[in-house]
Amino acid sequence: MNTGNSVRIDEQVVLVTGGARGLGREIVRAFGREGALVVVNYRRSAEAAADLVRELGADRAVAVRADVTDDDEVRSLVEAARTHFGRPITTVINNALADFEFNGDARPSPETLTWADMEGQLRGAVKATLATTQATLPGMREGGFGRIVNIGTNLFQHPVVPYHDYTAAKAAALSLTRTLAADLGPDGITVNMVSGGLLRTTDASASTPEEVFDLIASGTPLRRAIEPAELADAVLFFASPWARAVTGQNLIVDGGLVKG
Template identity: 60%
Template sequence: MTRPISDLTVLVTGAGRGLGAAIARAFHREGARVAINYRNSQAAAEALATELGPRAGAFKADVTSSEQVGAMMDQITARFGAPDVLVHNALADFAFNGDARAHLDRMSWADIARQTETSVGGALNCLQAMQTHCAAQGYGRIVTIGTNLMQNPVVPYHDYTAAKGALLAFTRTAAKELGPMGITVNMVSGGLLRTTDASAATPDAVFDIIASQTPLGRVTTPEDMADAVLFFASPWARAVTGQNLIVDGGLVFG
């Protein structure tokens, strides 16, 4: 079963700003109805929804809470219909600042658990809230957001990278279980993006070094990532599931 993007209702978690906002704009550009999830970025999310118009709306929920996710799904369904596509982009507060990162001798399990609770726990809560609808219609598209730091931990962000590694494993096990229901589950992994709130603390010199080492000669943008996400929700990816697509200009060959 295939459906054009313009026929879909899409939930993007953590979409008030940065990469999530770029993904929301990309789906809206292709005609989808877009639910912009946010936790704290209410002003930014509502401004984005206003910018995009009647086919977009802002919905508050902490994705680590199954109760809040359930309530959000009810609100989205009442306005746009039940979501057919989930893009799980939400990220626990994090800054890509190598100088300020937590080193192993100062890190606690709580640091890793906090990242994993949003990455994997948030994905689980959203999947569970969508599964009945998607299974009933024999169609669903789940896209998680990962990182190329798993292949190339150029800066050892232990907590962030461990959580994304767990999310990749969950993406693949979910693909196995949900495939017979017509639901695909894939991951899009970027490198350092120029620029989001999370990467704003990264010095310009680091961006320049990455660009010089990348075959395409530039740093990936949120818009580059967003267009790759569209692929997994499009009819062209109907036979693709359990995959991790690295979008970083060729810096890492996965």
Template identity: 45%
Template sequence: MDFKGKVILVTGASRGIGAKIAEAFGALGGIVIVNYLRNRQAADEVVNTIRLTGGEAAALQADVTDLASVERMMAEIIDNFGTIDVVVNNALSHYTFNPKTRKPAWDLQWKDYQTQLEGSLGGAFHVCKAAMPYMKAQHEGRIINMVSNLTDFPVVPYHDYTTAKTALLGFSRNLAAELGAFGITVNCVSPGLTYPTDSSRDTKEDVRDILTRLTPMGRLASPKDITGAVLFFASDLAGFVTGQCLRVDGGLVMV
């Protein structure tokens, strides 16, 4: 795969899965925009890693839940690089995957759902809305949205998080149906529990062991495992693939 000259935005890319995705694009020649919310130092470290592998990168701050903030970021991308070719919507509202501290259905408030919807669905909506005019004008683009295999197999009922990711999956399929006429593909990558990340760091060892035993490949995903699926959807190899969801969980979910 070669992304030389391609301008790629990865949201929530200062750490975890997002950082590995950004670094993978950079290693393949992409011009990578490392979006971050607060941690400029971490974002700069990702940028430096990309530059060391010969890629080009820049860190841009934006709150993806705020359309005006996203529009400012997109305007800066266009001013500096002239286009936007690939968007990876990875940012989300903070979440901790710990079955022992999660809220059961009867303790959840609507604001819990709203927080997750604003991060996963709202963030993707704002970024896609800002990127679509440029992708439509060039009659080409790739949008990859990060969901979760919990939408298929809620082995632990993280109600608010999983509901938001399910909404993002529906949003992605509707976008794919409409944007295909403009040469824009929209696909989803659905990771299983990915360890270590900030969200999974508090997942207890007994829970990780259960998931490992249930997984045919006998281990949990690492952040690096997720990058291949994202690169595929962003590449020319997936030029006629849209509206799909690729599960990256070692076979835990088979559909």
């Protein structure tokens, strides 16, 4: 199966954290469309996860509950996925978002920001990525192949709204992406990030005023906000054979708002 560290998407077992709703749901659908076996991770959205499994087919997808900031729950998730599909997870999409709402009026200001705010986002963006990486590494090394794709943000390049806690955590996740890429490359494992702008529309962006979407869209060459399915397609690239020589990179998918 593994030729030149290249495995077709339809031969991969893909874990999508936070996969039941929003961007995660579109990432699950994208991999399902390409024939992958998909593990739909969820924390509270059991019904949405079950609906998604029915949509893809029980032979191609399985829903597994886990809080991905909890090491023990992540290890149990990985074991359950291997038992269900009879082979280890090859590909991890770290998409789960700690409880957050893109509402500039409600965001913590520099005067009200607390370390608890920061810590919550760091747990979701960094601790969870470390947990899923450590839990899936044995299986990836066993097959000599692995793909890890972390979901980031363009806000640390262009803080159109200064969400301090969320943005700092995603910046830390990019650093972890690059250091993991350096360490895991010899094992045939690539680690990359896909950074979106404000997506139209997910649960997290549902409270964003329409004028903010319009402002962002007006600054892009495409003159529109990006949809979750469009970012999901970019995630597929990093998992595909076409990206076999790409690691430690951050691909910005925001309609051209941020350059580089």
